Amino acid sequence: MNNLSQTAPAENAGRSKLAALNEWVAQVAALTQPDAIHWCDGSDAENATLVAQMEADGTLIRLNEQTHPRSWLHRSHPDDVARVEHLTFVCTTAQDDAGPNNHWMSPADGHAKMDELFAGCMKGRTMYVVPYCMGPIDSPLSRCGVEITDSPYVVANMRIMTRMGAPALARIEREGTFVRGLHSIGELDPNRRFIMHFPEELTIKSYGSGYGGNALLGKKCHALRIASHQAKSEGWLAEHMLILGLENPQGETHYVAAAFPSACGKTNLAMLIPPEGYRKDGWKVWTIGDDICWMRPGADGRLYAINPEAGFFGVAPGTSINSNPNALKTVSHDTIFTNVAMTADNQPWWEGLGEGKPVIDWRGNDYDSSNGPAAHPNSRFTVSASQCPSYSPRAEDAQGVPISAIVFGGRRASLVPLVFEARDWTHGVLVGAAMGSETTAAATGAVGVMRRDPMAMKPFCGYNFGDYFGHWLSFDREGVKLPKIFHVNWFRKGDDGKFLWPGFGDNLRVLEWMIKRVKGEAGAQETPIGNLPTTDDINVEGLSLSEEAKAKLFGFDRTGWRAEFDSIGEFLREYGPRMPQALHDEQQRIAQSLAE
Ligand SMILES: Nc1nc2c(ncn2[C@@H]2O[C@H](COP(=O)(O)OP(=O)(O)OP(=O)(O)O)[C@@H](O)[C@H]2O)c(=O)[nH]1
Numbered sequence: 001m002n003n004l005s006q007t008a009p010a011e012n013a014g015r016s017k018l019a020a021l022n023e024w025v026a027q028v029a030a031l032t033q034p035d036a037i038h039w040c041d042g043s044d045a046e047n048a049t050l051v052a053q054m055e056a057d058g059t060l061i062r063l064n065e066q067t068h069p070r071s072w073l074h075r076s077h078p079d080d081v082a083r084v085e086h087l088t089f090v091c092t093t094a095q096d097d098a099g100p101n102n103h104w105m106s107p108a109d110g111h112a113k114m115d116e117l118f119a120g121c122m123k124g125r126t127m128y129v130v131p132y133c134m135g136p137i138d139s140p141l142s143r144c145g146v147e148i149t150d151s152p153y154v155v156a157n158m159r160i161m162t163r164m165g166a167p168a169l170a171r172i173e174r175e176g177t178f179v180r181g182l183h184s185i186g187e188l189d190p191n192r193r194f195i196m197h198f199p200e201e202l203t204i205k206s207y208g209s210g211y212g213g214n215a216l217l218g219k220k221c222h223a224l225r226i227a228s229h230q231a232k233s234e235g236w237l238a239e240h241m242l243i244l245g246l247e248n249p250q251g252e253t254h255y256v257a258a259a260f261p262s263a264c265g266k267t268n269l270a271m272l273i274p275p276e277g278y279r280k281d282g283w284k285v286w287t288i289g290d291d292i293c294w295m296r297p298g299a300d301g302r303l304y305a306i307n308p309e310a311g312f313f314g315v316a317p318g319t320s321i322n323s324n325p326n327a328l329k330t331v332s333h334d335t336i337f338t339n340v341a342m343t344a345d346n347q348p349w350w351e352g353l354g355e356g357k358p359v360i361d362w363r364g365n366d367y368d369s370s371n372g373p374a375a376h377p378n379s380r381f382t383v384s385a386s387q388c389p390s391y392s393p394r395a396e397d398a399q400g401v402p403i404s405a406i407v408f409g410g411r412r413a414s415l416v417p418l419v420f421e422a423r424d425w426t427h428g429v430l431v432g433a434a435m436g437s438e439t440t441a442a443a444t445g446a447v448g449v450m451r452r453d454p455m456a457m458k459p460f461c462g463y464n465f466g467d468y469f470g471h472w473l474s475f476d477r478e479g480v481k482l483p484k485i486f487h488v489n490w491f492r493k494g495d496d497g498k499f500l501w502p503g504f505g506d507n508l509r510v511l512e513w514m515i516k517r518v519k520g521e522a523g524a525q526e527t528p529i530g531n532l533p534t535t536d537d538i539n540v541e542g543l544s545l546s547e548e549a550k551a552k553l554f555g556f557d558r559t560g561w562r563a564e565f566d567s568i569g570e571f572l573r574e575y576g577p578r579m580p581q582a583l584h585d586e587q588q589r590i591a592q593s594l595a596e
Pocket residue numbers: 260261262263264265266267268269290291313314315317318319323442490491499502503504507
C-alpha cells in the first residue's frame with residue numbers, strides 16, 4: 001500500500017468535476033488526521049495487499065484453503081455484533097420530517113456531536129477513500145457514493161457488496177453528485193458510537209462500529225435511509241426487499257419483490273430451490289437480490305426493480321444443505337465470514353449447519369456449550385452475488401425487472417395465516433403499514449418481542465412513516481400498472497411451540513399460488529383481512545400437515561384479528577396528521593367488517 005501524503009492522487013488533479021470530492025476528502029483528512037490516505041481503485045492487487053495486511057495483523061484469519069479457498073474469518077469486538085437502532089439518528093431540519101419512527105437530532109447538533117468524535121480519530125491509521133456505485137454501473141436507476149473509512153475490513157466488504165473503485169469514480173465524475181459517507185471504527189466503544197444521517201445533505205456520519213449495517217455505508221445508510229428520502233422526492237421507492245424471478249414450466253418468469261424484517265427469510269426465499277416434484281416439472285427460482293430493492297414505474301407503467309447491491313451480507317446460522325443449498329454453494333470460496341465458529345481443521349461452522357463440530361467459538365475461545373452458541377446468532381457471510389448458482393442474468397439489467405407481485409411478511413408465532421392477498425393497492429399499503437414481527441438478533445436488544453415493523457422499514461425509513469405511506473399510495477394513479485400485494489408468515493407456531501409450515505423450498509407452493517392469482521388462475525376465500533387460499537387452492541400435496549396446522553395456516557381467527565386491528569388503529573394514530581386519511585379509512589372499514 002502506498003503511503004500517499006497528498007489528499008488526492010496526482011491523476012485527480014486535472015479532473016475538475018472531482019473538485020468537490022477532492023475538497024471534501026481534504027476537509028475530512030484535516031479533521032481526522034490520518035497518517036496516510038489511500039484512494040481505492042477496487043483492483044485485485046489492491047484487495048490482495050489489504051487482505052495480506054489484515055492477515056498479518058490478525059483482523060482476518062485464513063480458513064481451510066482446501067474446503068474454503070480464499071476465505072476468511074473476522075472476529076468483531078464482542079460488543080459490536082449487530083445494528084444499533086437506539087444509536088441511529090436521522091437529522092432533518094424539522095423533527096416532524098424524521099417522524100416518530102426515527103431518533104432525531106438537529107443537523108447542527110448532529111454534525112457537532114460527530115465532528116467532535118471524528119477529531120483526530122485516524123491518527124496512526126490509513127484513511128481509505130472508497131468510491132462505489134449502488135446498482136449496475138450503467139443503470140439510470142443506480143446512484144453513487146463515496147465512503148471514507150479507517151477500516152480495511154470495511155473496504156474489503158464494500159468491494160464485495162458494491163461496484164467499488166475506478167468505474168464508480170468515473171461515474172461520479174460524469175454525474176457530479178454522490179452521497180458522502182464518513183466512517184471510523186473509533187475506539188469500538190459502545191458509549192462512543194453513533195450512526196447519523198443527514199438526508200437533506202446526502203451525508204452519513206458513522207462512528208464507533210465496524211459491523212455491517214452500521215459501517216458498510218452503501219447498504220442500510222445509503223441504499224435505504226438516504227435513498228428512501230431521495231426516492232420520495234424523485235418518485236421512486238427504496239425498499240428492504242429481496243427480488244426473485246419465478247420461472248414456471250411454460251418458461252415464463254414473473255418477478256417478485258418481498259419485504260421481511262431483518263433475519264426473517266429474505267436471503268432464503270431469494271435463493272429458494274423448488275421441492276423435487278416442482279423441479280422435475282421445470283419450476284426454477286432466479287436470484288436478483290436478497291436485501292434491497294429500488295423500483296420505479298417504467299415506460300409501460302409497470303414497476304421496474306434493480307438490486308443496488310453486488311453481494312450478500314447474509315445470516316449464517318440456519319444455513320444448511322437442506323435449508324439453503326444455493327447459499328452454501330455461494331459461500332464455498334472467496335467469502336468473508338464474520339463471528340462464526342471454527343472446526344478443528346479451520347472450517348467455518350454455525351448452529352444449523354448440520355455437519356462438522358465447533359472447536360473454537362466466535363469469540364476465539366475453546367468451544368464450551370455452557371457459554372452459549374458457538375457462532376454468534378447474527379454471524380454473517382459477505383460474498384459476491386455472482387457466485388450464487390441461481391444468480392439471474394437479469395440482475396445486471398440496467399433497466400431492471402418488471403415486478404408482478406409485492407410480498408410483505410413478518411415473524412408471527414400466532415394469529416397471522418400462511419398467506420393472504422390484499423384486495424387492492426390501498427388495502428395492500430395498509431397490510432404493509434400494519435406489519436408486525438418478532439425482533440431478531442440482527443439488531444441489539446431483546447429478541448422475540450413483537451413490534452410494528454411497517455414494510456420491514458422501521459429501522460431504515462429515512463423520513464416520517466406517515467409521508468412514506470402517502471408516497472406508496474401515490475403510485476395508485478393513471479398510467480401505473482400496479483403489482484398485486486400479498487402477506488406471508490412462514491413462522492406460525494403450533495401449541496407445541498414448533499413451526500407449523502415446513503418453509504424454505506416449500507415456500508414455492510405459496511409463490512405458485514400468488515402468480516396464479518396474478519394471472520387469474522387460482523381461487524381464494526374472501527375474508528375481512530384479505531383473500532386466503534384454501535387447501536384446494538394451494539398445492540399442499542405431499543406435505544403431512546396436521547389438522548391443527550391446516551386450521552392455523554389457512555384459517556382466519558375473527559376475534560384475534562379484531563384485537564389486532566385495534567392495535568393497528570392505535571399505531572396509525574401515533575402519526576397524527578401526517579398519516580394519510582385513506583389508511584385510517586381502510587383500517588376502519590376492515591375493523592367494522594370484523595365486528596359484524
Ligand atoms: N422456519 C423457517 N425459518 C426460516 C425460513 N426462511 C428463513 N428462515 C430462517 O430465518 C433466519 C434468517 O433468514 P434470512 O433469509 O437470512 O433473513 P433476511 O431476511 O435475509 O435477513 P437480513 O439479512 O437480516 O435482512 C435464518 O436462520 C433462516 O434459517 C422459513 O421459511 N421457515
